[in-house]
Amino acid sequence: MTEIAVVGRNEEDLEKLGSEFSAVNFLFIPGDISKTDDVENISQKIKDAWGSLDILVNNAGVVSAGPLTEISDEDIINQININLTGLILLTKKVLPLxxxxxxxxxxxxxxxxxxxxxxxxxxxxxxKAAVRQFSDAIRREYPDYPLHVMTVYPTATDTDMMKNAKAGNMDSAEKVAKQTIEGLLNKKINVILGGDERKQQIEINFNEPEKMDKITKDNYENMKKRTENHRSM
Ligand SMILES: NC(=O)c1ccc[n+]([C@@H]2O[C@H](COP(=O)([O-])OP(=O)(O)OC[C@H]3O[C@@H](n4cnc5c(N)ncnc54)[C@H](OP(=O)(O)O)[C@@H]3O)[C@@H](O)[C@H]2O)c1
Incomplete structure (x- = not known):
């Protein structure tokens, strides 16, 4: 039977998974990955249950959009603590497993x-840019040990995080999951959603950033409006 440990702050949401996926043996660990004690508890619970771990999926994330001067100090600190510091701490603690x-x-x-x-x-x-650098550094830290480190770059995806964003067409969470699994099976380093168009934009952004500046300037008001209530913390 597949065994999956799932971490989240909301215990009720975790338990709903149990009834949705009856073929999985879940280990639910309520906790906040931005808190060092919780991260310690997460790694200890996995160690006690299985003694080792095959795959760590660092998926937890939050967003608070808007002009920088209008994002609260608390939301700035918590985005960094959850999206980055928590991801790094959890990785550190479960690496021995x-x-x-x-x-x-x-x-x-x-x-x-x-x-x-x-x-x-x-x-x-x-x-999210820091997550990319962290992934590459950790993979390069273990060159001879079979630890594959892969980074996934979803575009707008239809999940709770996007409830208050005025996004147009969105990918489904299933599509992102499928491409992630295919990427892992093919030992990809980066899985970039959004098709060839997105890959071209990445090249433009890297080689000619001023072109991307112009694109965002031309869409400025539209982008501002679309993101004004986008907060999922
Ligand atoms: N949706 C998009 O358009 C999109 C696009 C690009 C990238 N992403 C990234 O994809 C990942 C998944 O996002 P999603 O769209 O599925 O968002 P979501 O529906 O809001 O899910 C986020 C998950 O992270 C958990 N989480 C948040 N903070 C946590 C914390 N401090 N400790 C433990 N768990 C925490 C939440 O559970 P609790 O609230 O119960 O803690 C929830 O299960 C995120 O890293 C996000 O940045 C999303």
Whole structure:
């Protein structure tokens, strides 16, 4: 039977998973990955249950959009603490368990904004770009040990996080999950959602950032409006 540990702050949400996926043996661990005691407890619970871990999926994330001067100090600090510090702490604490696996893997969920920063997502984009660098550094820290570290860059995806964002067409969570699993099976380093168009934009952003500045300037008011109530903390 597949065994999956799931962490989240809301215990009720965790338990709902149990009735939705009866073929999985879940280990539910309520906790906040931005709190060091909770992270310690998470790794201890996994160690007690299984003694090792095959795959860590760093998926927890929050967003608070808007012009920087209008994002509260608390939301700035919490976005960094959850999206980045928590991800790093959890990775650190479970690495000894991953090392006991014959083919361990870490899947870090970044965002398209981790490649191409957009106005009104300054803090979120900074955390997601940092996730990309962290992934590459950790993979390079274990060159001879079979630990695959992969980063996923979803575009707008239809989840609770997007309830207050005025996004147009969104990917389904199933599509992101499917591409993530395919990426892992093919030992991809980066899984970038959004098709060829997104890959071209990444090249433009890297090679000619002033072109991307112009694109965002031309869409400024529209982007500001679309993101004004986007908060999911
Ligand atoms: N949806 C998009 O358009 C999109 C696009 C690009 C990237 N992403 C990234 O994809 C990942 C998943 O997001 P989603 O769209 O599925 O968002 P979501 O529906 O809001 O889910 C976020 C999950 O993270 C958990 N979480 C948040 N803070 C946590 C904390 N401090 N400790 C433990 N768990 C925590 C939440 O559970 P609790 O609230 O119960 O803690 C929830 O299960 C995130 O990293 C997000 O940044 C999403």
């Amino acid at each position: 991953l090392k006991k696996s014959k083919e361990g893997a870490i899947i870090n969920i970044s965002s398209g904004l981790g490649y191409i920063a957009m106005p009104f997502y300054s803090v979120y984009a900074a955390t």
